[in-house]
Amino acid sequence: MTNGLGKFDKFPRAELAMVPTPMEAMPNLSNFLDGPNLFVKRDDLTGLAMGGNKARQIEFYFGEAIAQKADVILITGAIQSNFIRSAAAATAKLGMDCHVQLEERVPNVDQTYRASGNVLLDKLFGATIYSYPDGEDEAGADRNINEIADGLKKQGKTPYIIPLSPGHAPLGAMGYIVAAQEILEQLKQSGQQIDEIVVASGSTSTHAGLLYGLRALGSQLRIAGICVRRNKEQQAPRVLARCTELSKLLGTTEYITADDIILNDVPLAPGYGQLNPLTIEAIKLAASTEGLLLDPVYTGKVMAGMIDRVRGSVYAKNANVLFLHTGGQPALFAYEPELTTALDAT
Numbered sequence: 001m002t003n004g005l006g007k008f009d010k011f012p013r014a015e016l017a018m019v020p021t022p023m024e025a026m027p028n029l030s031n032f033l034d035g036p037n038l039f040v041k042r043d044d045l046t047g048l049a050m051g052g053n054k055a056r057q058i059e060f061y062f063g064e065a066i067a068q069k070a071d072v073i074l075i076t077g078a079i080q081s082n083f084i085r086s087a088a089a090a091t092a093k094l095g096m097d098c099h100v101q102l103e104e105r106v107p108n109v110d111q112t113y114r115a116s117g118n119v120l121l122d123k124l125f126g127a128t129i130y131s132y133p134d135g136e137d138e139a140g141a142d143r144n145i146n147e148i149a150d151g152l153k154k155q156g157k158t159p160y161i162i163p164l165s166p167g168h169a170p171l172g173a174m175g176y177i178v179a180a181q182e183i184l185e186q187l188k189q190s191g192q193q194i195d196e197i198v199v200a201s202g203s204t205s206t207h208a209g210l211l212y213g214l215r216a217l218g219s220q221l222r223i224a225g226i227c228v229r230r231n232k233e234q235q236a237p238r239v240l241a242r243c244t245e246l247s248k249l250l251g252t253t254e255y256i257t258a259d260d261i262i263l264n265d266v267p268l269a270p271g272y273g274q275l276n277p278l279t280i281e282a283i284k285l286a287a288s289t290e291g292l293l294l295d296p297v298y299t300g301k302v303m304a305g306m307i308d309r310v311r312g313s314v315y316a317k318n319a320n321v322l323f324l325h326t327g328g329q330p331a332l333f334a335y336e337p338e339l340t341t342a343l344d345a346t
């Protein structure tokens with residue numbers, strides 16, 4: 001790639017995402033909110049099995065898995081995980097087996113949540129499904145998936161685990177270094193100025209990868225992360241740690257300081273994967289003004305966070321703000337009963 005990114009070019013990458021993804025204006029939503037000029041980067045259109053940010057992130061994991069001659073991929077995550085769906089699709093495409101562990105992370109879910117959306121797609125891709133009872137127990141979930149991998153090894157398989165918890169090589173975040181370069185190139189080509197990018201901050205791979213990539217490539221573009229899993233006090237050190245892991249992996253200086261990390265957790269309550277009125281409003285607004293589909297767990301909350309920043313007068317009237325659409329739409333169907341109730345009530 002370019003100077004500033006150290007050993008980046010040495011990492012194997014499997015081409016799975018259809019990139020570059022388009023960037024477009026959202027004039028109707030901008031008018032409706034009577035705030036800054038809003039734009040969207042369509043990473044929901046990365047192609048692989050209904051798209052999303054995870055198609056970019058798994059490119060580096062699958063690059064390493066192929067280099068290790070792995071024939072089975074293991075991954076753990078929430079029941080409605082887009083990461084799992086994207087990985088399961090990639091294994092089908094690459095002729096590998098897939099074992100997935102679905103964690104109980106969202107309280108009081110119904111049968112639609114357990115069977116529709118991403119779970120249905122995981123089954124279509126032929127994944128072998130396990131469940132894990134505690135979605136907050138990252139160490140336990142990791143231990144369990146490692147035990148499954150050990151069992152597969154005994155059967156003569158060559159497993160590769162895509163890790164979710166912190167403390168592993170940040171290969172997923174590398175996908176968003178690629179996206180940072182893509183965004184800078186698109187802005188250069190179009191002559192469009194952007195004052196802030198608003199992005200989901202969950203496992204941190206997207207937020208940290210984008211932030212690190214921009215700074216490594218010499219851009220001071222501001223990134224605002226919207227918390228979708230943990231509150232901002234818990235999330236800030238995680239984002240910083242992921243950036244430090246990137247500089248270690250690539251052998252570069254540490255570009256990111258705590259001042260670079262801007263977080264908003266207003267739309268998070270009552271917690272991960274749980275709807276609230278702000279998120280429902282955001283999903284409805286994007287659909288009714290721009291024909292843009294958001295999801296209940298991630299992008300709906302990120303849009304709600306962006307709207308909160310517009311209404312909180314964070315931006316000048318002539319500012320340009322880019323919403324990073326990270327996909328996740330299959331989960332709309334997993335939340336159908338709750339969404340229908342909310343829509344029918346308005």
Ligand SMILES: Cc1ncc(COP(=O)(O)O)c(C=O)c1O
Pocket residue numbers: 052053054081082083200201202203204205206207295298299326327328329
């Ligand atoms: C659709 C979607 N958007 C955003 C995120 C959050 O991205 P990250 O985990 O890289 O923080 C996820 C994570 O699962 C996701 O599935």
